[in-house]
Amino acid sequence: MRGSRLEIRIGGTGGQGLILCAKMLADALCATGKRVAQSQTYEPTSRGGFCNSDLVVSDDEVDFPLATALDCLVLLDRLAVKPSWPLLKPGALVIADTRLCPELPEGELRVHPLPLSRTAIELGSERVANMVALGALAALAAVCTRDAIERAVRAETPKAFSS
Amino acid sequence: MHTVLQTQEQADEQAQDTRPLTGNEAIARGAWEAGVRVAAAYPGTPSTEILESLARYPVEHLYAEWSTNEKVALDVAIGASFAGSRALASMKHVGLNVAADAFMSQAYIGVNGGLVLAVCDDPGLHSSQNEQDTRIYGQFATVLVLEPSDAQEALDLTRLAFDLSEQFDTMVIVRGTTRLSHTRSRVTVGERTEHLSRGFVENPAKNVMIPAHARPRHFVVLDREARLKQYLETAPINRWETGGTSFGVVTAGTCYPYVREVLPNASVLKLGASWPLPEGLLRRYCESVDRVFVVEELEPVIEKELRALGIKAEGKEFFPRTGEFSPEIVRAGFEKAGAIEPRAGRVSWAPEPLARPPVLCAGCPHTSSFMAVRASGARVAGDIGCYTLACLDPLRGIDTMVSMGSSIGNAIGMAMAGDTKPVMATIGDSTFLHGGIPALIDAVYNQANITVLLLDNGITAMTGGQDHPGTGKTLRGKEAPRSIMKRWCAPSE
Amino acid sequence: MSGPNPSNCSAGGVQLLPVAAAAKAREPINVLIVGVGGQGVIMVSKALASLAQSKGFEVKQSEVHGMAKRGGTVFSHVRFGPQVWSPTIPKGEADILVALEWAEGLRWLPFLKPDSGIFICDTKRIVPPFACLDRHPGALLRYSRETPAEVKAHVVEGYAIDATRIAEELGNVRAANVVLIGALSMSLDFSAEDWEQALSEFVPKKTIAVNLEAFRLGRRWVERARTAPPDAQPAETPAPAYRPYKVRLEITPEWCKSCDICVKLCPERCLRLNAERTVELTDAAKCTGCRLCEWLCPDFAIRVHLDAAEAPGVVAAAEGIRP
Amino acid sequence: MNVGQPASAPKLPWRLISGNHACALGAVAAGCRFFAGYPITPSSEIAERLSRLLPLVDGVFVQMEDEIASIAAVIGASMGGVKALTATSGPGFSLKQENIGYAAGAEIPCVIVNVMRGGPSTGMPTRPAQGEIMQSRWGSHGDYPIIVLAPASVREIHDENMRAFDLAEPLRTPVVILYDQDIAQRTETVELGDANGVARAQRKWASGPPAAYQPYATGEDGIPAMSRPGAGYRVHTTGLNHAENGFPTQSPQAVERNLGRLLTKFERHRDLIDSWQTLGCDDAEVLIVAIGISARAALRALEICRARSLRAGLFRPITLWPFPENALREAASQANAVLVPEMNAGQLSLEVGRILGGKRVEAIHRFNGEPITPAEIAQRVETLAREMNQ
Amino acid sequence: MIVDSASAFDVRTYLRQEMMPHFLCPGCGHGIALRALLWAVYELGLDKDKLAVVSGIGCAGRLSAYIDANTFHVTHGRPLAYATGLALARPDLHVVVITGDGDCLAIGGNHLIHACRRNLKLTCLMLNNEVYGMTGGQVSPTTSETRLTTTTPLGNSEPNFDACTLAAAAGASFVGREVTHHVPKLKQLIRAGLEHPGFAFIEVLSDCTEIFGRKNELGSSAEMVLRQKSELRPSAYRDTVDSPFRSSDLPTGILTKTERPEYGAAYRTAAAAQRARLAASTDQNKGRT
Numbered sequence A: 001m002r003g004s005r006l007e008i009r010i011g012g013t014g015g016q017g018l019i020l021c022a023k024m025l026a027d028a029l030c031a032t033g034k035r036v037a038q039s040q041t042y043e044p045t046s047r048g049g050f051c052n053s054d055l056v057v058s059d060d061e062v063d064f065p066l067a068t069a070l071d072c073l074v075l076l077d078r079l080a081v082k083p084s085w086p087l088l089k090p091g092a093l094v095i096a097d098t099r100l101c102p103e104l105p106e107g108e109l110r111v112h113p114l115p116l117s118r119t120a121i122e123l124g125s126e127r128v129a130n131m132v133a134l135g136a137l138a139a140l141a142a143v144c145t146r147d148a149i150e151r152a153v154r155a156e157t158p159k160a161f162s163s
Numbered sequence B: 001m002h003t004v005l006q007t008q009e010q011a012d013e014q015a016q017d018t019r020p021l022t023g024n025e026a027i028a029r030g031a032w033e034a035g036v037r038v039a040a041a042y043p044g045t046p047s048t049e050i051l052e053s054l055a056r057y058p059v060e061h062l063y064a065e066w067s068t069n070e071k072v073a074l075d076v077a078i079g080a081s082f083a084g085s086r087a088l089a090s091m092k093h094v095g096l097n098v099a100a101d102a103f104m105s106q107a108y109i110g111v112n113g114g115l116v117l118a119v120c121d122d123p124g125l126h127s128s129q130n131e132q133d134t135r136i137y138g139q140f141a142t143v144l145v146l147e148p149s150d151a152q153e154a155l156d157l158t159r160l161a162f163d164l165s166e167q168f169d170t171m172v173i174v175r176g177t178t179r180l181s182h183t184r185s186r187v188t189v190g191e192r193t194e195h196l197s198r199g200f201v202e203n204p205a206k207n208v209m210i211p212a213h214a215r216p217r218h219f220v221v222l223d224r225e226a227r228l229k230q231y232l233e234t235a236p237i238n239r240w241e242t243g244g245t246s247f248g249v250v251t252a253g254t255c256y257p258y259v260r261e262v263l264p265n266a267s268v269l270k271l272g273a274s275w276p277l278p279e280g281l282l283r284r285y286c287e288s289v290d291r292v293f294v295v296e297e298l299e300p301v302i303e304k305e306l307r308a309l310g311i312k313a314e315g316k317e318f319f320p321r322t323g324e325f326s327p328e329i330v331r332a333g334f335e336k337a338g339a340i341e342p343r344a345g346r347v348s349w350a351p352e353p354l355a356r357p358p359v360l361c362a363g364c365p366h367t368s369s370f371m372a373v374r375a376s377g378a379r380v381a382g383d384i385g386c387y388t389l390a391c392l393d394p395l396r397g398i399d400t401m402v403s404m405g406s407s408i409g410n411a412i413g414m415a416m417a418g419d420t421k422p423v424m425a426t427i428g429d430s431t432f433l434h435g436g437i438p439a440l441i442d443a444v445y446n447q448a449n450i451t452v453l454l455l456d457n458g459i460t461a462m463t464g465g466q467d468h469p470g471t472g473k474t475l476r477g478k479e480a481p482r483s484i485m486k487r488w489c490a491p492s493e
Numbered sequence C: 001m002s003g004p005n006p007s008n009c010s011a012g013g014v015q016l017l018p019v020a021a022a023a024k025a026r027e028p029i030n031v032l033i034v035g036v037g038g039q040g041v042i043m044v045s046k047a048l049a050s051l052a053q054s055k056g057f058e059v060k061q062s063e064v065h066g067m068a069k070r071g072g073t074v075f076s077h078v079r080f081g082p083q084v085w086s087p088t089i090p091k092g093e094a095d096i097l098v099a100l101e102w103a104e105g106l107r108w109l110p111f112l113k114p115d116s117g118i119f120i121c122d123t124k125r126i127v128p129p130f131a132c133l134d135r136h137p138g139a140l141l142r143y144s145r146e147t148p149a150e151v152k153a154h155v156v157e158g159y160a161i162d163a164t165r166i167a168e169e170l171g172n173v174r175a176a177n178v179v180l181i182g183a184l185s186m187s188l189d190f191s192a193e194d195w196e197q198a199l200s201e202f203v204p205k206k207t208i209a210v211n212l213e214a215f216r217l218g219r220r221w222v223e224r225a226r227t228a229p230p231d232a233q234p235a236e237t238p239a240p241a242y243r244p245y246k247v248r249l250e251i252t253p254e255w256c257k258s259c260d261i262c263v264k265l266c267p268e269r270c271l272r273l274n275a276e277r278t279v280e281l282t283d284a285a286k287c288t289g290c291r292l293c294e295w296l297c298p299d300f301a302i303r304v305h306l307d308a309a310e311a312p313g314v315v316a317a318a319e320g321i322r323p
Numbered sequence D: 001m002n003v004g005q006p007a008s009a010p011k012l013p014w015r016l017i018s019g020n021h022a023c024a025l026g027a028v029a030a031g032c033r034f035f036a037g038y039p040i041t042p043s044s045e046i047a048e049r050l051s052r053l054l055p056l057v058d059g060v061f062v063q064m065e066d067e068i069a070s071i072a073a074v075i076g077a078s079m080g081g082v083k084a085l086t087a088t089s090g091p092g093f094s095l096k097q098e099n100i101g102y103a104a105g106a107e108i109p110c111v112i113v114n115v116m117r118g119g120p121s122t123g124m125p126t127r128p129a130q131g132e133i134m135q136s137r138w139g140s141h142g143d144y145p146i147i148v149l150a151p152a153s154v155r156e157i158h159d160e161n162m163r164a165f166d167l168a169e170p171l172r173t174p175v176v177i178l179y180d181q182d183i184a185q186r187t188e189t190v191e192l193g194d195a196n197g198v199a200r201a202q203r204k205w206a207s208g209p210p211a212a213y214q215p216y217a218t219g220e221d222g223i224p225a226m227s228r229p230g231a232g233y234r235v236h237t238t239g240l241n242h243a244e245n246g247f248p249t250q251s252p253q254a255v256e257r258n259l260g261r262l263l264t265k266f267e268r269h270r271d272l273i274d275s276w277q278t279l280g281c282d283d284a285e286v287l288i289v290a291i292g293i294s295a296r297a298a299l300r301a302l303e304i305c306r307a308r309s310l311r312a313g314l315f316r317p318i319t320l321w322p323f324p325e326n327a328l329r330e331a332a333s334q335a336n337a338v339l340v341p342e343m344n345a346g347q348l349s350l351e352v353g354r355i356l357g358g359k360r361v362e363a364i365h366r367f368n369g370e371p372i373t374p375a376e377i378a379q380r381v382e383t384l385a386r387e388m389n390q
Numbered sequence E: 001m002i003v004d005s006a007s008a009f010d011v012r013t014y015l016r017q018e019m020m021p022h023f024l025c026p027g028c029g030h031g032i033a034l035r036a037l038l039w040a041v042y043e044l045g046l047d048k049d050k051l052a053v054v055s056g057i058g059c060a061g062r063l064s065a066y067i068d069a070n071t072f073h074v075t076h077g078r079p080l081a082y083a084t085g086l087a088l089a090r091p092d093l094h095v096v097v098i099t100g101d102g103d104c105l106a107i108g109g110n111h112l113i114h115a116c117r118r119n120l121k122l123t124c125l126m127l128n129n130e131v132y133g134m135t136g137g138q139v140s141p142t143t144s145e146t147r148l149t150t151t152t153p154l155g156n157s158e159p160n161f162d163a164c165t166l167a168a169a170a171g172a173s174f175v176g177r178e179v180t181h182h183v184p185k186l187k188q189l190i191r192a193g194l195e196h197p198g199f200a201f202i203e204v205l206s207d208c209t210e211i212f213g214r215k216n217e218l219g220s221s222a223e224m225v226l227r228q229k230s231e232l233r234p235s236a237y238r239d240t241v242d243s244p245f246r247s248s249d250l251p252t253g254i255l256t257k258t259e260r261p262e263y264g265a266a267y268r269t270a271a272a273a274q275r276a277r278l279a280a281s282t283d284q285n286k287g288r289t
Helices: A018-031 A078-087 A116-123 A126-141 A146-156 B008-013 B023-033 B048-054 B070-082 B093-109 B135-141 B151-168 B211-234 B255-262 B279-287 B301-308 B327-336 B365-376 B386-391 B406-416 B429-445 B483-489 C041-054 C102-107 C148-154 C163-170 C173-185 C192-202 C205-227 C261-265 C292-296 C311-318 D019-029 D044-057 D067-079 D090-106 D133-138 D154-171 D252-263 D267-273 D292-307 D325-331 D348-355 D374-389 E029-044 E060-066 E079-089 E101-107 E109-118 E163-169 E183-195 E209-215 E221-231 E263-288
Strands: A006-013 A035-038 A050-058 A070-075 A088-097 A110-114 B018-022 B038-041 B063-066 B087-092 B115-121 B144-146 B172-177 B183-188 B239-241 B247-252 B267-271 B273-275 B291-295 B379-381 B423-428 B450-455 C029-036 C058-063 C073-081 C096-099 C118-122 C157-161 C245-251 C271-273 C279-281 C302-308 D015-018 D034-037 D060-063 D084-089 D110-116 D147-149 D174-180 D187-190 D236-238 D276-279 D286-289 D312-317 D319-321 D337-342 D360-365 E051-055 E070-073 E094-100 E122-128 E174-179 E199-205 E232-234 E250-257
Touching: A006 A018, A006 A078, A006 A126, A018 A035, A018 A050, A018 A126, A018 A146, A018 D015, A018 D187, A050 A078, A070 A078, A070 A126, A078 A088, A088 A116, A088 A126, A110 A126, A116 A126, A126 A146, B018 B023, B018 B151, B018 C041, B023 B048, B023 B115, B023 B151, B023 B172, B023 B183, B038 B048, B038 B070, B048 B063, B048 B087, B070 B087, B070 B093, B070 B115, B087 B093, B093 B115, B093 B135, B093 B211, B115 B151, B135 B144, B135 B172, B135 B273, B135 B301, B144 B151, B151 B172, B151 B183, B151 B211, B183 C041, B211 B279, B247 B255, B247 B279, B247 B301, B255 B267, B255 B291, B255 B327, B267 B279, B273 B301, B279 B301, B291 B301, B291 B327, B365 B386, B365 B423, B365 B450, B379 B406, B386 B423, B406 B423, B406 B429, B406 B450, B423 B429, B429 B450, B429 B483, C029 C041, C029 C102, C041 C058, C041 C073, C041 C173, C041 C192, C096 C102, C096 C173, C102 C118, C118 C148, C118 C173, C148 C157, C157 C173, C157 C205, C163 C173, C163 C205, C173 C192, C173 C205, C192 C205, C245 C279, C261 C271, C261 C292, C261 E221, C292 C302, C292 E029, C292 E183, D015 D019, D019 D044, D019 D084, D019 D110, D019 D154, D019 D187, D034 D044, D034 D067, D034 E079, D044 D060, D044 D084, D044 E263, D060 E079, D067 D084, D067 D090, D067 D110, D067 E079, D067 E109, D084 D090, D090 D110, D090 D133, D090 D174, D110 D154, D133 D174, D133 D319, D133 D348, D147 D154, D154 D174, D154 D187, D154 D267, D174 D292, D236 E060, D276 D292, D276 D325, D286 D292, D286 D374, D292 D312, D292 D337, D292 D374, D312 D325, D312 D374, D325 D348, D337 D348, D337 D374, D348 D360, D360 D374, E029 E060, E029 E122, E029 E183, E029 E199, E051 E060, E051 E079, E060 E070, E060 E094, E060 E122, E070 E079, E079 E094, E079 E109, E079 E122, E079 E263, E094 E101, E101 E109, E101 E122, E101 E163, E109 E122, E109 E163, E109 E199, E122 E183, E163 E174, E163 E199, E163 E250, E174 E183, E183 E199, E183 E250, E209 E221
Parallel strands: A006 A070, A070 A088, A088 A110, B038 B063, B038 B087, B087 B115, B115 B172, B144 B172, B247 B267, B247 B291, B379 B423, B423 B450, C029 C096, C096 C118, C118 C157, D034 D060, D034 D084, D084 D110, D110 D174, D147 D174, D236 E070, D286 D312, D286 D337, D337 D360, E051 E070, E051 E094, E094 E122, E122 E199, E174 E199, E232 E250
Antiparallel strands: A006 A050, A035 A050, A035 D187, B018 B183, B144 B273, B183 C058, B239 B267, C029 C073, C058 C073, C245 C302, C271 C279, D015 D187, D147 D319, D276 D312, E174 E250
């Protein structure tokens, strides 16, 4: 049986580093023995416009690699709300940036509004909001160990940003 | 005057500027030093280098041009003389035929600025269609003919010629030959003396040769001849070199060194001017020796004059009327005349020589042109230029050749006379511009059934590649309109 | 070669002894330089004249160009001495004859002093076009047939140098005339340094090095010719042997498509299409083996063979009879 | 997923790579040493990867002036004896068709990757589709044989690319690999086998005296031995119909003999060529037949159906052409109905209907760029099952 | 015996004689061009086994079948692209492309300009007979203006390409033109092209006598061969060419010859350098562990 299927979406707008964030998470999951399929939005959305990266995680080979019912949604921009909301499973985990995504529709969900971008700004660069989100996701969703995520982050981060 | 008996010891002491020059370069130098301001010529071997050398002097000093033909060149020089400047025209002997019309009239007019005509004869026909003697033109027109014997004299006599021209109000011919033109020897050169223009002198009776003006001018010319003769009686350019009295030699120009080579110690009257001749000097000299020999290349000009004076002169029975002289020809003449002892023959081994006529250069397009001409089966009137060589094997593409620009006229005549073959004229670009144009107009005007083949290679090639009105450049290398050929040859409306 | 003689003329403190000079010091030295248009005859004579003049001699150098530029005979007389009259050298009076071409050397031989003249000649053969009017391959050339050995038997001192090959090996065939200057310099008492100085002024700047080397090789060649035993003499290139050929056309009729190109373009008009509309040779004697038919056949139906003629043909050629 | 893959394959370090990346790695592992291509979405990453990889293995990458030149250069390289690949997408695939026909006719091995995107014409360059199922078989003019492989996962793209060379080379044929945009640009966890030391199928090279060599004469296997330029055979290769000696012919007998042999040359090698996957077919009431991303959705749909106690099975052709007909018939023997979800307006369903003559064949057709979802398939299976039971 | 190249060269030894006579019409200039090519190959002593001839579709394309070498008769317009693959994959081969004016300039024009630009070592022989001969005589990109063809019954009103100017403008490092009438010169030109270390484009002005010549009343095959000369002038007299269209008289000989890096060699050098870099860094890492 393929009961272990877990679907995660990181949604926002172009240029927020969503794909990188998803790739780090995928690497970390991979390192802990999970199988992952990760989508790459492939449209001219590098600046502005809806952008997302979906992870389908499974203990065995992933059968259908597209998101069908999200277990977990990270929202870094309000643009991602509308296309993602219908895919949410009942009781799914939603992490939303309080500044960029202040209002959310109703739903039986575990919603966590968090100051992701504000934290990043306080850290010195709004560009690390994706990493803040990854940290929050790791802590709240407990999909894999913190150690594995840290290793994946280190492997993928350009040297200039790694300190 | 330059002494021919120069030794290296004297040379060592000389502080003057000396340099090796050919006769042509020396004539150019002489003209430049004399302050010539206008020079014009049409190229022709062996005279070509005179103007080429002149064109190397500063452009501020003189204007120099390749004219379309010799008559134009002479007219340009005459014009400059009218304007009061010293002027030179140069040409080869047959070129003077083209210029003769202007030449003969000019003799009546005389000069304002000094006018010198450098004419180079070609005894032996190294590169010509005949070996006519220019001195006869001097006699014919009653003008002074100076005859240098080497490069130094070429410079000195050319310089002198300008002075005499102005002094005696006459054009002066400086006559050279191939040997003078193309022999390089040491020349002591001098500085240029500027002769500013005298300005035009308005004098229709002298400058406009209508019959009414010309009739009295003929008397002036005859009077001028008498004054020149008078001058030449004592002029240092005529040199009496003493020696034995059993015989004496009257000679001039390039014959002089041959005579000296053969007879180092003989008595010689070396004439610097071969026309007119000083009667008194000649009589005195001839009386000083038992026998008188005249050594002159080509025509017996001096010899006949001596005979006319009643002097028993010997010449052409011992020295040929044809070809170029050499020491052995001169020696043979004196031996035959019994003037010197025959020398033992110095016969070396003589294998049969290989015939090596000039040929069209490798890859020359004239070759293919004349292959086509030959294939056409036409009667071909040729003209003067490299392509004249097409008359030889293997091309054999030319049937006649007369003179510069003759081809078209000859063709008209052949066609009108009813030659059984189609008639064609072949003419080069430079020759066409020189003398072909009036004939072409004649052909069109009279509707002659001929084909004219204009062989346009864009240069006067035969004489070494001079520019002409179709090349787009002047003698001085300036850009020039080259539309002339196109305009003449464009299809008519 | 006679040694220096104190009674001879001197100039600028340098003892000058033109080797071939006659006893009388006042007689000029006559050097006749000959060749074919374009070979550099004038350059050789100018260099010699300039050198002699710099030593205080009177020099006359007389040359002919004009039509001669077109592949004709070119000659230049150089006479130098304390006093020079005639610009040309009389027949039988040349002390040295320098020829840049073999047949030209032969032509001017009568100008050499019979008793003392020195003959310096390149064995280079420039065959005039009309000497090849018979277009058959192997046809005898109308070119001088005298060999170097024959010529040497008739002159007091003679050098037949393959100067053109020497210059070619140096990498500049135009330096052949300077090889001959080198040879000439061995018979005149100007120093090698003076010669090199004079040469440097007359050759294009870029070619000074190669020309000086050519000059030295010319000197060395004569040196060896004078000193080496007969069997170790520098080799002379033999005149090319005449090689007569017979032309044979190999026609593949099955490939011929009767296009007629060969028939129409044959310069000798010796091909035709036969009744089967395939090409055939009509007159074997006319065919020169020029290969135009072979080259222009789009169907590869013609092959021209030039077969060696039998031995008698070679003998006939050597005797001057056309095969 | 591949039936040919033993379940107990040793676990190697996993990698997260995209389908196009896997395609490039598979080509290099298969011994491909020449790539010529022209940029086109969504296949360009294959070229980008190979432009880095090929120089490292002494191979050649060249970006040509268009897709026609690319396939031509690939065939040219293969004529020179080098394994060669080109990759493109819809419009480029259309441009390549004439020369694919040349490769098939002259029997020049080569591999052509076509990443399917929306069509017709320029269509939707960044959206998946499955519109070249028929073109990949029939795209060039005239009759010719061709092999088409349709991998459905990143891992399978890698492996099938290797298999493509292992078929193209010994069978002397062009092989097309079809997969859709969704897999081309999706990264998946894969473990890749170490291809080093694994003997790959080789082209059959000519041997023996050149005088006796006939470039298109064959033995029992129907595959002519190829001559490598420089090996002394000096033969002629042409796109014209040719005789055994390689030269053009219009003799009906010669053409029939050689073209007839060409058109049937795969028959003896079906065991090598055919490849498919079946899942739950033994008791399936409804058989789903699908390829690519649609097959991946069907896999998920099977889970859903099973949860709803619907007996559904899956037949997934991996070798698409020649179609594994017998295997399909066998897989469908128990089923009452067949459902073909495909991202086009009806191509695979035509072939399935033809093969399973008389059986009810339904299809889900999708051409709006959105993949068919597992839920949709499960829904249709349920409907079909209900209808069949009524 | 005479040992010059003209005597020693027997074209038949470079032909597949069993295929002869070839299928070209009587008087077709392509046969003459083929001889010149094979003569050049002979003079350079190229190994027939290492010679690959790629040809396109058309009368010119058919020539490859007659050459005793590795020959590839490919699709219309694409021989340069096939040859690019072959030459890149097999730098040890000498690759020659034979193409026609339509094959090379119309359908294959794109490949021509990029081959010129790329400068891979290839010799491209374009046989220009001004017409699509194989298909019965339609107008081609090089058909002279006013000429009659089966598709220009009123006379061609399109300007025609000057293929050499086109190639030079596209960056070809070697461009030459010659007529079939001058066989030894054509041979020399092809030889120079074969020796050129890069892409060599050679236009051969050939004659289609049976179709084009007849339609335009250009006379017999022999007259057409002779006529070639009237269209030529030596390249030394070439005016500045700024038009890609053909003027009435054409320069011949080597028109362009420049030294540019050969694509294949440059690629292989860069690849080898990259491999060496990687090997060095691998060694370094090994040293550390």
